[in-house]
Amino acid sequence: MGAPLLIVGTGMAGYGLLRALRHVDRRMAVCMVTADDAAAYAKFQLPGALARRRDAGELVLASVEQMAHRYDASILPRTRALRIDRARHILRTDTADLAYGQLVIATGAEPRRPASIRGTGVTSVLTVGSLAEYAYLRSELAGRRRVVVLGGGASGCEFADNLLRGGCDVTLLEPGSRLLGARLPALCSERVAGALHTAGVRLRLEDGIQRIEQGLDELEITTLSGARLNAEVVIAVLGSAPRVQLAADAGVDVGRGIVVDTRLCTSDPDIFALGECAEMGGRLFTLSDDIDAGARVLAGVLTGGHTQLRWQVRSLRLQLECCPTVLCEPPPIAGEWHETATARGVRALFHDFNGRLRGFVLVGEAVSDAHHLLSHIGH
Ligand SMILES: Cc1cc2nc3c(=O)[nH]c(=O)nc-3n(C[C@H](O)[C@H](O)[C@H](O)COP(=O)(O)OP(=O)(O)OC[C@H]3O[C@@H](n4cnc5c(N)ncnc54)[C@H](O)[C@@H]3O)c2cc1C
Structure with missing residues (x-):
């Protein structure tokens, strides 16, 4: 049997890819390494969990053993990837050298x-x-x-x-x-x-x-x-910086994130990147829905399909109980905001100079418009 698919990182991107892969292929040999304990959890639940004073253990959805068993993968927790030897297809970690057929970097981002x-x-x-x-x-x-x-x-x-x-x-x-x-x-x-x-x-x-x-x-x-x-x-809480060092040290193209094409492939045809560490078309993966969509596309690509990822317009509902708020950030283009405020809410629409709706922010009662506006937006 050839060298396995090797995934670095067991966050939303790494585990999302594993789940998506097993939907389409139960046989491919998959090995995962991660610097943490490899417990599966949903990161976006962390702010809300503080309000409910939940302990970290209560947020664990599955242990490393459960994930390995459920998705038939070999998962090495507390194993830090140090260097990629692209010529020999080997990932050097702090515990062993691991051979890969294809490598997926899903190392996330470091809080600033x-x-x-x-x-x-x-x-x-x-x-x-x-x-x-x-x-x-x-x-x-x-x-x-x-x-x-x-x-x-x-x-x-x-x-x-x-x-x-x-x-x-x-x-x-x-x-x-x-x-x-x-x-x-x-x-x-x-x-x-x-x-x-x-x-x-x-x-x-x-x-x-x-x-x-x-x-x-x-x-x-x-x-x-x-x-x-x-x-x-x-x-x-100052945002985060994509972890690109592993790729950069190996001579793989890096911008703000690890640069990938619409197949999630880097400048090395056997190395892919997904999640907060990656950048596609100049844009970073910051929303979990984009990471999920990327995981499905990459699962298709790794199993021989011809799928490609396209950015979808998405909105984000903030976890603010004191003030319902939905953001759909416009792309970084010229345009103008128009805000309408009532006692119960604010509706802010961003139009480009061709008059097209490109983003919005809704606060208070106005959040009920989110679905309708999302369907009218043109990115
Ligand atoms: C507090 C918070 C709230 C959020 N809320 C939302 C929300 O409401 N909606 C939304 O859409 N998104 C939200 N996000 C963003 C979303 O959660 C992240 O985009 C997503 O979890 C990133 O997943 P990831 O797998 O790319 O990175 P991570 O989950 O950070 O996983 C990175 C993995 O890589 C491993 N790793 C890193 N370096 C190495 C190395 N050298 N060797 C081995 N392993 C390594 C780590 O151990 C980890 O397993 C939120 C993020 C945060 C922090």
């Missing part, structure tokens, strides 16, 4: 840490990009309430809202002048800011963290504006 903060407490800043980091955050929150969330993008707002509902006293710091990111329209972010404030989140726009000193029992924070805050836990 704040670069410019000074002080003895900097190493205490947490990120939440994996189940292990979630477990650590839960242990740090035990018996503590005062939390600072740094970063007011969509995820930062979700964490602030869910931590508040989980019983924390939350301050949200956003260095920019509005929530949800500078590209989204002002009225929507004002409405979300208002709802978070009413729910009880202390909001500081145009402010970030300058210094964090480790005090006796708490972290002493000096903000960029010079204000002093004390907190027991600080969480940075």
Whole structure:
């Protein structure tokens, strides 16, 4: 028998591919390696799980043994991929050298840490990009309430809202002048800011963290504006950077992510990439529905099919109980936002200069329009 299909990573992309493959082929030899414990879980559940104070163990959908048995794969947990020897078709890991016929890189993305903060407490800043980091955050929150969330993008707002509902006293710091990111329209972010404030989140726009000193029992924070805050836990929610090192070191083309074509194939015909580490047509895979669609296409390609992936227009409903919000981010093109606000909601539509609807943000009662607008959009 030839060398197996080797998948690096057991997140949504790696396991999504394994599931999709087994739908079409029960016989292909599949080996997976992952740096973590290979438990299957749904990452998008993490913010909501904080509100319900669920332990990390409760979020595990299947253990490594269950996944290996259910999908007939050899899965090596706690095994870090170090280097790809493309000429010999070998993946070097920290435990063994593994031969591959075809290799899929599904290594995800690394949460960004704040670069410019000074002080003895900097190493205490947490990120939440994996189940292990979630477990650590839960242990740090035990018996503590005062939390600072740094970063007011969509995820930062979700964490602030869910931590508040989980019983924390939350301050949200956003260095920019509005929530949800500078590209989204002002009225929507004002409405979300208002709802978070009413729910009880202390909001500081145009402010970030300058210094964090480790005090006796708490972290002493000096903000960029010079204000002093004390907190027991600080969480940075600043987005993430695709893990491309493995591919880059092997001389595989890399942009912001590992560059793939519509078959998810990299510049090496035997190496593929999927999930948050990958980039197709200049765009990153940030939504789970796109990763699922990619997994189905790649399963077809690896079993000899001729399927190709096309980006679909998608919307994302934020996990914000205080303020229903749906985003459909427009592509980075010239155009204009038009916002209509009522007491109950905001409807913001983005049209390009040809008058075509290319994106929207809906807040409050307006979220009921999401389905209709999605069907009219032309990306
Ligand atoms: C808090 C949070 C909330 C989210 N909410 C939503 C949402 O509501 N809707 C939505 O659509 N999307 C959401 N997302 C995004 C979505 O969850 C991610 O895009 C998706 O989980 C990424 O899956 P992945 O498999 O690419 O990466 P990951 O799940 O990060 O998996 C990467 C895997 O690679 C392994 N790995 C990395 N490097 C190595 C190495 N060198 N050697 C071996 N193994 C390695 C890791 O151990 C891991 O198993 C959210 C993300 C986060 C963090």
